[in-house]
Amino acid sequence: MPDVTIVIPNYNGIAVLDVCLCSVLKQKNVTAQIIVVDNGSTDGSQEFISQKFPTCELVCLDQNYGFSRAVNEGFRRAKSRYVILLNNDTEAEPGFAARLLATIRRHKKCFSCQACMLQYRDRERLDSAGDLYCALGWAFSRGKGKPADAYPRGGRIFSSCAGAAIYRKNLVERLGGFDEEHFVYLEDVDICWRARLAGYENRYEPRARVYHIGSASSGSRHNSFKVGYAAGNSVYLVYKNMPLPQILLNAPFLLAGYLIKYLYFVKKGFGGDYLRGIRRGIGLCKANRDRRLSFRTEHIPVCVRLQLELWKNILYLPS
Numbered sequence: 001m002p003d004v005t006i007v008i009p010n011y012n013g014i015a016v017l018d019v020c021l022c023s024v025l026k027q028k029n030v031t032a033q034i035i036v037v038d039n040g041s042t043d044g045s046q047e048f049i050s051q052k053f054p055t056c057e058l059v060c061l062d063q064n065y066g067f068s069r070a071v072n073e074g075f076r077r078a079k080s081r082y083v084i085l086l087n088n089d090t091e092a093e094p095g096f097a098a099r100l101l102a103t104i105r106r107h108k109k110c111f112s113c114q115a116c117m118l119q120y121r122d123r124e125r126l127d128s129a130g131d132l133y134c135a136l137g138w139a140f141s142r143g144k145g146k147p148a149d150a151y152p153r154g155g156r157i158f159s160s161c162a163g164a165a166i167y168r169k170n171l172v173e174r175l176g177g178f179d180e181e182h183f184v185y186l187e188d189v190d191i192c193w194r195a196r197l198a199g200y201e202n203r204y205e206p207r208a209r210v211y212h213i214g215s216a217s218s219g220s221r222h223n224s225f226k227v228g229y230a231a232g233n234s235v236y237l238v239y240k241n242m243p244l245p246q247i248l249l250n251a252p253f254l255l256a257g258y259l260i261k262y263l264y265f266v267k268k269g270f271g272g273d274y275l276r277g278i279r280r281g282i283g284l285c286k287a288n289r290d291r292r293l294s295f296r297t298e299h300i301p302v303c304v305r306l307q308l309e310l311w312k313n314i315l316y317l318p319s
Contacts, residue, residue, distance in 0.1 A: 002033040004101050004166070006084045007074030009067055011039040013088040014048050016213060021053050023091045029098040033079050035059060036088075037070040066183035071162065075177060078169055087163035089213035091120065099208035100166040103154065107203060111195035112167045114160035115208035116151075117141075124148050127212045130157030130204040131189060134313035135250050136257030137234050139189045144318055157204045158309065159192030164210045171195060179240075179291065181284055185226070186233040193241045197293065197302055227270040231261070231277025232284060239285040243295040246303055250310070 006024055010017065017036075024034055034056045038046050040063040049058050059073055075083055082101055086092065096115060104113045117127040128141035129151040142157065143150050160167075162178075165188070172178075175194050178187045192202045214221075238247065238254065247254075258278065265274040285292075293299075 002031045002080045004030055004082045004084055004097055005033040005035060005074070005078035005080045005169075006086055006097065007071060007078065008034070008036045008086050008088050009039065009070035009074070010036055010041060010045055010049075010088045011064055011070075012041045012043040012045060014041070014043045014045045016089040017045060017048060018052070019091050020086070020088050021049070021056060023093075024086070025053070025055070026094050027092070027097045028094045030101060032097055033057065035074045035077055037061065037073045039064040039066070039070050066180065067162075068178040068180040068182050068184070068187045071187075072177045072180065075169060075172055081169055082166055083169050083172070084166045085162045085164070086210070087212065089120075090117075090164060091211045092164070093209045096164075096208045096210055097166075100205055103203060103205040103208075104166050104168065107201070109199070109201050110168075110203050111171050111200035112160040112165050112192055113203040113205050113208075114157065115164040115210050116148075116204070116206045117161065117164050117210055117212045118148055120211040120213040123211060126150060127214065128161050128163075129206070130202075131159045131161050131192075132313045132316055133158045133189055133193070133310065134317065135253040135307075135310040136260070136314065136317075137238055137250075137254045138257055138261075138317070139186060139234075140318060142316065151204065152206055154203060154205050154207075156201050158196075158202065158313065159189045160202045160204075162188035163212060164208075171198075171200065174198075181236065181288055181291075182233050183229060185230045186237050190237055190240065193237070193306075194293075196306065197241065197299060199302065222265075222268055222270060224270060224273045227265055227273045228277035228280065231274045232279075232281035234258075235278055235281025236284040236288070239281075240288075240292055243293060243299065243303065246307060249307070253314075
């Protein structure tokens, strides 16, 4: 049995795969099963991986089913107790996997642990030191753009970015896997939120480091696809994980958050895409009532703690 399985979802990522896979094959002090799940790429990715990286297990899907489906396919094939998810547009330092593995083993209530993600083109700047989520209904990367050493200590975070994080396979399976209705965006916040409601925690490990290009599959920071999917998933995320009293409590914040986002995207030329995404999110809520959190009295303490965190995280919004 390998110590860890590294799952790399890919969609038309031939331009970045060489750097990523070369770095993964150089991991030290750990035995790793490496799985690349290809989402029906048409750019020659599958042939490139087969020819240059024959030791990597290649799973070829017949079309683009989204990040969540690719991740779940990787988990199903993993032979280890721990699974690292890694974006295809990253370069991992040699000790990346071993350090994540050591941290999650050391903390028994840890569901996931995220690496320190640094900007690929400016390696002295952070890309993400863990994901935070606030009462406005926004998820955001902690420390983005700050100096690389801004968060030198490990600790608890709201959720782990699935671009460079390790998970306990049995807990992911117990939670039903990554929700494929998300397709892409916020699926990692969703599963980490569910894990916290189940009594687990998510952590950050600054000594495990990767360099992240960003938007390699979607193409740019803002585009119609990205804006629409993120908007819809943000609605679905709240519906699934907040009990009704908590939704009502946060309603003024959420409405303000959606309005601010809408005005921002109107200015960027994506206002229509954002509204269509919101409508899609409402449709997801109606179609997936069975996936909504089944609220029980034992959830009250953790919901209270999470609510205080949602309010506090407004203070950490990037300027």
